[in-house]
Amino acid sequence: MASSKGMTTIQNVPVHIITGFLGSGKTTLIHSLIEQKPVDEKWAILVNEFGQIGIDQAMFETREDVVVKGLPGGCLCCQLAFVLQAALVNLLARSKPDRVIIEPSGLGHPAGLLDLLRGEAFHEVVEVRDVIASLDPRRLDDPRARQHDTFRDQLDMADAVVLTMLEQSTPEQITAAHDFIGERWPPRKWVQEAAQGELPISLLTHSGQAAGSDMSVPASHQQLAAMPSLEGAFFDFPPAPGKPQRETGTALGYTSTGLRWHPSECFDLDDLTAYLAELPHDARIKGVFHTNHGWKRINRAQGTLSIESCVWRQDSRLEVIFPDTSDAPYCELETRIKDLAIC
DSSP states (O other), rough: OOOOGGGOOOEEEEEEEEEEEEESHHHHHHHHHTTTTOOTTEEEEEEEEESSSSGGGGGGGOOOTTEEEEESOOOOTTTHHHHHHHHHHHHHHHHHSSEEEEEEOTTTHHHHHHHHHHGGTTTTTTEEEEEEEEEGGGGOOHHHHOHHHHHHHHHOOSSSEEEOOOOGSHHHHHHHHHHHHTTTOOOOOOEEEOGGGGGOHHHTTTTOOOOOOOOOTTTTGGGOOOOOOOSSTTSOOOTTTTTEEEEEEEEEEEEEEEEEEEEEEEEEHHHHHHHHHOOOOOEEEEEEEEEEEEEEEEEETTTTTEEEEEEOOOOOEEEEEETTTSSSTHHHHHHHHHHHHHH
C-alpha cells in the first residue's frame, strides 16, 4: 500500500461526493460528467456499494484518463472508513488525479466520509467540494423512503441537489420534489433537473468547498457487519464454472444477495430478464451477464428494468437488494438463475 509520504507533492485535489438513495441515478450522473471531462484532466472515481459483490465498477468503461476503484461490502461512513483512506492514498499517490469523484453506497451516510476527508490524513491534500445529492422524485411517493433516516440525511447534508429520473416522473412529482427540497434548511446552493441523467460539468468544476454539517453518524450505521479486506472481492479470480460465488449482507433495514459466475457461463437473456422482472417491485437489481445476445448490463430501480450492452468480461454478477419487509425469494435466486444457463 502506498504511504501518505507519497502524497507530499499532491495538494488540494478537488474531491466531489455524489450521494443519493438506492437507484437514484448516481452512476448515470457520473457517466455524464466523465463525457464532459476536460481532455487535460485525469480523474479517479471511487465507487462504494452496500452489496458484497460489487457491480457498479463494471458500469464504467476502461479509460486511460479515468481510474475507477470499487469498494464493495458496506458503507464508507462506517467500517469502510479505513478502507477508503487506504484506497484514496493509493489512488492519489499512484494515479495523481486532477479530480476525484466519490460515489457512496445508496445506503451510505455522508457524515463519517466528510469527517475522514477533512481529517489529518488528507489535510491540504484534498479539498472537499460541494456535496451533491441525487433525488428521484418518485421516491417521495413512498412513505418508507421519506421516513428513512439515511434518505433524509443525504438530502439534509447536501450542498446541492440533482433531480433525476425526470422522464419517468410526472410533472406533479417533480414539483413535489422541488417543494420538498425547498423545505430543507439551510437552503441548497442549487437544485438542477438532470434530463436524461445529464449534469452540466460547470456545476462540478465551479463548485465551492462543501459547507458540511455537524451531523453525527447514526447508531444504525455504526453497527454494520465486519469490515472487509482492502482488496475486497471485486478483483478476485472468478468462481469455477458451475460453482457460483454467493455473498449476503444485512443492515439498515435491507438485505443484499450477490452472486458471481465464471465468464464462460452463458445465460438466456429473455428468460433471465423475465425472471428478474418477476421479483418483488421493491427489489433493487443490478447485474452484468454473459448472454446469448452478448454481454449485457441489467439495471432495475423502482420497478423499471433497463438493458444495455457493456464491455465487461471478467465475470457475470448480480446484486439484488430487498427491504427486510419484502417477501424476498433469497434462497431460490441462485437455483433459478442456474436453470437459465445455456452453456
